[in-house]
């Protein structure tokens with residue numbers, strides 16, 4: 413029997429209220445997101461990728477349609493329940509590495525703080541070894557390269573034991589070598605059975621997707637399933 417999707421979106425729409433009037437971020441998006449593999453939200457600038465990703469991260473409330481996570485309709489949850497769900501299950505990684513980390517804490521303490529925020533504990537050295545960052549636990553964040561910082565940000569989602577990893581343009585601020593580190597990390601997380609959902613217009617990242625959802629002007633234009641070569 414096919415595995416149940418982790419997210420089910422049915423006709424969702426998100427609007428922004430601006431001084432110039434209502435701006436629609438996404439509209440009429442219906443999609444099932446699988447519980448495994450890498451789902452890439454692709455599309456040109458302004459097509460709604462980040463809005464959709466933030467909606468999946470429960471940072472935006474759809475004004476139309478429904479969104480369910482593991483069978484629970486998130487619109488029916490109370491504020492506290494949504495926050496708990498976000499904390500326990502959803503790990504969000506932003507495009508700018510420094511936005512994901514606490515500069516005043518060491519590398520290992522960033523992992524510990526991430527675990528604590530999700531009400532759990534972690535073994536920083538194990539996570540750092542898994543990510544090819546072994547030996548950096550006592551380092552300052554500024555001693556890591558941009559790619560290493562982004563790897564550590566994904567490490568924080570491992571520390572939190574998130575079910576889903578949501579990443580917004582995680583390679584866009586990085587040079588090619590650093591971006592390679594991030595691509596390897598995304599593959600690693602997908603191999604560890606996380607549901608990885610990434611908004612990106614980086615062709616190399618789109619290549620990694622086992623499912624690619626293409627957005628255009630806030631709408632879902634197409635979805636494509638892919639055989640991913642290991």
Ligand SMILES: Nc1ncnc2c1ncn2[C@@H]1O[C@H](COP(=O)(O)OP(=O)(O)OP(=O)(O)O)[C@@H](O)[C@H]1O
Pocket residue numbers: 428429430435436437438455456457458459460461462463464611
């Ligand atoms: N906070 C906001 N306030 C008002 N409008 C917004 C806001 N965030 C996004 N929008 C608008 O919603 C639409 C979708 O934007 P979104 O950032 O989701 O697209 P995107 O595909 O992620 O773009 P990019 O690749 O440039 O990040 C755009 O018209 C954008 O101007």
